[in-house]
Structures are given as structure tokens and as C-alpha cells.
Amino acid sequence: MTASATYPSLAGKRVFISGGGSGIGEGLVEAFVAQGARVAFCDILQEEGAALVARSRNGAFAPSFHRCDLRDVNAVQQVIADAEQTLGGIDILVNNAGNDDRHVIAEVTPAYWDDRMAVNLRHMFFAAQAAVPAMRRAGGGVILNFGSISWHLGLPDLVLYQTAKAAIEGMTRGLARDLGRDNIRVNTIVPGNVKTPRQMKWYTEEGEAEIVASQCLDARILPADIAAMALFLASDDARMCTGHDYFVDAGWR
Numbered sequence: 001m002t003a004s005a006t007y008p009s010l011a012g013k014r015v016f017i018s019g020g021g022s023g024i025g026e027g028l029v030e031a032f033v034a035q036g037a038r039v040a041f042c043d044i045l046q047e048e049g050a051a052l053v054a055r056s057r058n059g060a061f062a063p064s065f066h067r068c069d070l071r072d073v074n075a076v077q078q079v080i081a082d083a084e085q086t087l088g089g090i091d092i093l094v095n096n097a098g099n100d101d102r103h104v105i106a107e108v109t110p111a112y113w114d115d116r117m118a119v120n121l122r123h124m125f126f127a128a129q130a131a132v133p134a135m136r137r138a139g140g141g142v143i144l145n146f147g148s149i150s151w152h153l154g155l156p157d158l159v160l161y162q163t164a165k166a167a168i169e170g171m172t173r174g175l176a177r178d179l180g181r182d183n184i185r186v187n188t189i190v191p192g193n194v195k196t197p198r199q200m201k202w203y204t205e206e207g208e209a210e211i212v213a214s215q216c217l218d219a220r221i222l223p224a225d226i227a228a229m230a231l232f233l234a235s236d237d238a239r240m241c242t243g244h245d246y247f248v249d250a251g252w253r
């Protein structure tokens with residue numbers, strides 16, 4: 001077990017995390033709470049969200065959970081407004097929610113295309129749009145968008161997911177340019193394969209061993225490893241980092 005960093009600049013910061021109910025998002029909620037941040041998170045999973053709140057009560061501030069389906073833009077705008085009211089503002093937006101359902105090219109319909117873009121890409125823009133006024137009022141802010149190693153590797157059966165994840169890196173650069181003069185930093189975190197309950201649905205033990213063999217480092221990436229990057233990028237220590245993609249992939253090639 002290694003000792004982890006504490007960032008004094010994160011104490012009391014108002015943080016909104018999408019998809020915080022499970023997987024990496026759950027790790028993000030726990031990590032920001034442990035830094036003494038005020039955290040609000042949303043998820044489509046009611047039970048998981050409520051359970052995470054129940055076991056996070058020993059931080060300086062208990063997180064608040066908002067159930068929401070991010071595929072609905074009105075719901076995205078509403079949940080940001082609710083979080084802003086609960087937290088008294090928003091300093092840090094973590095656009096984490098996504099869904100990596102597999103698909104074959106021949107079976108993709110226009111409706112499925114729209115649904116995949118809605119769950120993986122569109123909500124990130126509209127959450128940023130909704131949170132920016134609060135960040136401006138606070139004198140600055142941080143937006144972290146979650147990309148993926150998948151399209152960098154060209155993994156199979158994930159064309160739409162990879163299309164959305166590639167777009168997120170472009171969106172990050174555009175947002176960083178337009179918001180930089182407001183002292184709002186925007187970056188993409190690019191995870192490799194992270195051991196989460198959902199990933200264990202896709203990979204057998206042999207599959208996991210293959211991933212580790214393709215990495216430079218001989219261990220599985222855990223949600224806490226991704227959260228460590230998010231904490232740094234959200235902190236004032238990263239004050240001159242914007243418009244880029246930060247990989248946590250153990251050197252997967």
C-alpha cells in the first residue's frame with residue numbers, strides 16, 4: 001500500500017461527478033470526499049447511489065446523490081442546477097458516466113447511434129455548458145472528461161463507443177480554448193483497462209492476463225489509480241494543465 005497525496009486546494013471544493021454510483025465513478029466520489037471536498041454525484045442506479053452515500057458519511061462533508069438519466073438533456077441541465085444549489089456552486093465537473101455496450105456494425109440503427117452518442121458524449125457537453133456560469137462566478141474551475149484507450153488501440157465491437165470517445169478528446173481541446181480566459185481548465189483522462197465490476201462482465205481471467213501482458217506494468221489498474229490522476233488535475237497543483245489528454249493505462253499497447 002502506498003501513501004497517497006492530499007491536496008489542500010481540494011478541501012471544501014464543490015465537485016459534481018457523473019456516473020458516480022459504481023466503477024471508476026464510485027472511486028472518484030470516495031477520493032474527492034477523502035480530500036474534504038463537497039461532492040454531489042448522479043447515476044441512473046438508485047440503489048448503488050444511495051448505498052455509496054450511506055457508507056461515505058465519515059468524510060468532512062457527506063456526498064449527495066441525484067438520480068438522473070443523462071441521455072435526457074433536460075435531466076442533465078436539471079441535475080447540474082440541483083447540484084449547484086446543494087453545493088452552493090460548482091468548482092469541479094467530472095464527466096465520468098459512459099457505457100461500453102458492444103455492437104456489430106450491421107446491427108447499428110440510427111436510433112442506437114443516437115442513444116450511444118447520448119450516453120457517451122452529448123451529456124458531457126451539456127453538463128459543461130450548464131456548469132460554466134457557476135465556475136465563472138467562482139473565478140474559475142476545472143472540467144475533466146473521461147475518454148478511453150479503446151479507440152487508440154482500435155478494439156473490436158466498439159465502433160460507436162470509440163467514435164464518441166475520440167470526439168471527447170476534440171471537445172476537450174475546443175472547450176479548453178474557449179474557457180481558458182475564464183480560468184476554467186479542461187482535460188481528458190484516458191483510462192486503460194480498469195478493474196471494475198462491469199469490466200469483469202467482459203473479461204475472463206485469461207482475458208485479464210492478456211491485458212496485463214500487453215501493458216508495460218505488471219498489475220491491474222484500479223479505480224483509485226484513475227482517481228489519483230483526477231485529484232491532481234482538479235487541484236491547483238495542475239494550474240497550468242489544460243487542453244490535453246492524460247493517460248493512465250499502465251503502458252497498454
Ligand SMILES: NC(=O)c1ccc[n+]([C@@H]2O[C@H](COP(=O)([O-])OP(=O)(O)OC[C@H]3O[C@@H](n4cnc5c(N)ncnc54)[C@H](O)[C@@H]3O)[C@@H](O)[C@H]2O)c1
Pocket residue numbers: 018019020021022023024025042043044045068069070071095096097098099100119146147148149150190191192193194195196197198199
Ligand atoms: N473501466 C475501464 O476499463 C474504462 C476504460 C476506458 C474508459 N473508461 C471510461 O471511464 C468512465 C467510467 O467507466 P466505468 O468503467 O466506471 O464504467 P461503469 O459502467 O462501471 O460506470 C459508469 C457509471 O455511469 C452510469 N451511467 C451509465 N449510463 C448512465 C445514464 N444514462 N445516466 C446516468 N448514469 C449513467 C452507470 O450506471 C455507472 O454507474 C466511462 O466514461 C468509461 O467509458 C473506463
